[in-house]
Amino acid sequence: MHTKTIAELSRMLAAGETSSEELTRHYLERIRAHADLNAFITVTEEEALAEARRADALRRKGEAGPLAGIPIAQKDIFCTDGVKTTCASKMLENFISPYDATVVERMKRAGMVMLGKTNMDEFAMGSSNETSYFGPVKNPWDKTRVPGGSSGGSSAAMAARLAAATTGTDTGGSIRQPAALTNTTGLKPTYGRVSRYGMIAFASSLDQAGTITATAEDAAMLLNVIAGFDERDSTSVDKPVPDYTATLNDDIAGLVIGVPKEFFDDGLDPRVAECVREALKVYERLGAKIVDVSLPNLGLSVPTYYVVAPAECSSNLSRFDGVRFGYRCENPTSLEDLYKRSRGEGFGAEVKRRIMTGTYVLSAGYYDAYYLKAQKTRELIKEDFCRAFEKVDVLMGPTTPTAAFGIGEKTDDPITMYLNDIYVNGVNLAGMPGMSIPMGFIDGLPVGLQIIGNYFEEAKMLNFAHRYQRETDWHTKLPKGFE
């Protein structure tokens, strides 16, 4: 049952071939069986079964929508009413949210069943899921390796089919990179397409909610539910939401794929480059035109990202002060002691590193040299992308320079870790939508093809992804022991 896509499960539920309760029990069973992956922080077994029964009852009354009863897992960055929402931090270890994030609320309204909350890098800061207070997540393809990050719990859970679909957030590649490293389909919509309300903020101008699924078709079905204007998020965009499933099978003959030459730099594993070339051949067979393009300022994206994101995070995380919620140190002797120890003890090393970096770049005397300059380079990067889209329909390239690296391999060297996101950071800075889809294996480890769309052209991007998945079977491959 777990090898089925949402689209297939939806048909089975509609036809009465299974029930939501049966499906939910099946996934809960798998979550228990594969607990060693550490993909979940919280499993909401009872609530899930109750929701499943509700969905089944609705279906019997003929009131169920296409996604009603489908069991999913939420990244633990989304606030869930009455359920622990930890952001994988000691700071929020016991925080029970009093409200639902918009993404959660919309999925609930569609009747979807939440199995639990997935592990992640602490406050979404990391590329390997190793900064989680609840320990690293293992990659189902090789348990000695990372599943990527920050949505590593979601990508591992999806790769191991512990849920029919999962959610993620992508601030600098945190959906696409883990999807690439786990042979799953990751979708980061345009900034503003999906509400950020109730998603614990890391870097507000970059954060975007999305999904990690088995297929592009599943991603389209979920995007139909979560996309759209939310008056509670001023940066969400009031633009009509198309039916993303309606154009999945559109002909792509004659459409133009731009391949940025900057993606093929020295850091790229030549075997990954080979996979990209093979994938492009598939598109050529479908009649798409491949052209070379250049994003001359792409090299600035990692340094720009590591000024903008920490600056915003240093301010966003100020609310975790031990006063109203979250971790508070034992026996504070003064206000300053309360602040210093609550934050010093409650946050992990990577979070503290970014808060300090961010505080520094916003400080008087450094603001112009760092923060303001980063805003300017961000504008240059964005202009590069916009110029490229004057001539192409989508951009394609590798999602990551290499396949999954080993747990512990890069933890001592943050710069090397940051460079793993070199191909994905720029898309966040530009605010454009991006995907990663399975495109092959290197020594048994999956790698991903990145597809980047123009603003609000998720439908076109999904169309490209789906047409590729009709021609290939990479996305159907499951890790050994999880079939």
Added chain:
Amino acid sequence: MEWEVVIGLEIHAQLATKSKIFSGASTAYGALPNTQACLVDLGYPGVLPVLNREAVRMAAKFGLAIGAEVARRSVFARKNYFYPDLPKGYQISQYELPVVAGGSIEIELEDGATKVIGITRAHLEEDAGKSLHEDFHGMTGIDLNRAGTPLLEIVSEPDMRSAKEAVAYMKKIHTLVRYLEICDGNMQEGSFRCDANVSVRPKGQKEFGTRTELKNLNSFRFVERAINYEIERQIELIEAGGKVVQETRLYDPEKNETRSLRAKEEANDYRYFPDPDLLPLEIDDSFLEEVKKTLPELPDAKKHRFMESYGLSAYDASVLTGSRAMGDYYESVVRTLGDEHAKLAANWVMGELSGALNKDGKEITETPISAAQLAGLLARIIDNTISGKIAKDVFEAMWAGEGDADAIIEKKGLKQITDTGAIEKIVDEVIAENPGQVEQYRAGKEALLGYFVGQVMKKTQGKANPGQVNQLLKQKLG
């Protein structure tokens, strides 16, 4: 040495919106602690601010009223610092691009001259909560009801040269924001408060002296006293060979002194940067046109109109336009009586009515005597039903809620005696009863006329028409 004082004010006016600037929680004053703070005000994880359009409308209204530029595009920024009553660890304010820039307002000086005070900018921001240090032994209580209340911070140019000018400016802004109905002006509740930047320099010197910032000034009296104290302190310090240190000082009204709160070096680095949760605030022409339509007649315009239409002195006009409600009240009385009685109306509104209001600590909006009722009373003076003196008694009865003027006059039998025959009879009685005084009067002591009038009034309980009494007495005695 002769010193010149330089003062600039930063006024915080709480905008009279129903809900907070970035959330839907109520702004009503006086609720139980933390009952009017929603998840947004509490800075919960994941919540986001949404700008209250009404606050923007009010800021734009103020900008238009002071002839300032209302920015087509302004930006909200985060001011970062840690404090328990600041839930997010930053205050959302405006920094580089405020919504209002470059206006001015005219104040009147004591000698009757006027002076223009420049207003550098006015920006929107959220208020913090309150820290309550007194009620909890060894601990601090936090009340976040005020957190997120919209404020308009109005920053003046350093154009004021004395504490009196500073107070005149603050009062002028206070009148204006109430006219515009964008702030209730309640200083006790902290809806209108200010910080003052004060420095001194030798007269004739161009450069400013080092300034200090005085905090916690929540009454006109404190503003004047704090600034005067600070001026004296600075001059004494410099004359004794010392130097003024740039610092923030707190005014203590009980001791009437200012004391150092923190030096410039200890000041926070607020790390301002544009708030990524809020889009830049864009204001277009149609929005401004709409706001313009809601602008009332402004205090200065109303004052000049009162002087011209009603022949009032500058002082009277100024008092009667002190608030929009006062001006409306006065005009309502005049409208009933006719313009020719504008002066009578002014005397009564400024005299009896204001006196009674002051005595009871009431605002004009809380007056127990409506404008129509007061006009009803004055109409009886005009048609000679009662004298001005009796009218004061009637006014008192009206104030006590005994009814309209006519009913009180009727009930108490206060109607003036205008029947010549009746008055004549009493005049004759008085003359007959006071032969000695009559003799003296006739011998040339004309000042005694007042005595006879008094006697007649006594006999009529003040109801005789004073004009007729005078006339008859003169006739009979003469």
